[in-house]
Amino acid sequence: MIEYITNYPSQTKKLGGILANKITKIKSKREDALVFGLEGDLGGGKTTFLQGFAKGLGIKEKVLSPTFILMKRFKISHLAIKPFNYFYHIDCYRVQKTKEILDLGFKKIISDPKNIVVIEWADKIRKILPKDTFWVKFSIMNKGMRKITFLTKSIVIK
Numbered sequence: 001m002i003e004y005i006t007n008y009p010s011q012t013k014k015l016g017g018i019l020a021n022k023i024t025k026i027k028s029k030r031e032d033a034l035v036f037g038l039e040g041d042l043g044g045g046k047t048t049f050l051q052g053f054a055k056g057l058g059i060k061e062k063v064l065s066p067t068f069i070l071m072k073r074f075k076i077s078h079l080a081i082k083p084f085n086y087f088y089h090i091d092c093y094r095v096q097k098t099k100e101i102l103d104l105g106f107k108k109i110i111s112d113p114k115n116i117v118v119i120e121w122a123d124k125i126r127k128i129l130p131k132d133t134f135w136v137k138f139s140i141m142n143k144g145m146r147k148i149t150f151l152t153k154s155i156v157i158k
């Protein structure tokens with residue numbers, strides 16, 4: 001587990017970008033998707049972090065808080081990020097039952113090794129997530145300060 005403190009949204013975006021750049025270096029014999037579970041405070045910076053993450057994956061479209069959309073798929077064309085093809089952004093803020101996510105073809109999405117799947121409010125659907133999900137927790141310290149904790153050791157950013 002490792003904690004980062006950010007003082008501005010731009011720093012949180014940068015941390016997301018650094019994680020994106022490290023992704024090809026995450027060593028695991030994966031036969032399924034790379035899944036990140038984001039949890040923690042509302043306004044903690046999950047979407048902000050993802051904006052930097054998506055930019056780091058070479059995605060030009062802006063990642064928004066999908067308040068009314070549960071899931072959005074982005075094509076990854078950045079050669080450095082190959083072998084990944086798609087980045088899925090899922091937001092479970094409004095989810096009441098895991099079935100709502102399963103109905104989106106979730107099992108198939110998380111079983112494709114060419115997918116990167118990042119889920120906000122992932123703790124709400126914990127029971128359907130893979131065991132090797134990388135967990136990141138966001139906490140509000142004060143107005144501009146956020147604590148971002150990588151709960152899974154193997155994604156430590158140095």
Ligand code: ADP
Binds near residue numbers: 010011042044047
């Ligand atoms: P979440 O997706 O976790 O609900 P958002 O990323 O949508 O959070 O919102 C974070 C809010 O907090 C934004 O309004 C942002 O401007 C503000 N903020 C203030 N300080 C920070 C920081 N250090 N990192 C990220 N966001 C911050």
Ligand code: MG
Binds near residue numbers: 046065091120
């Ligand atoms: Mg959000």
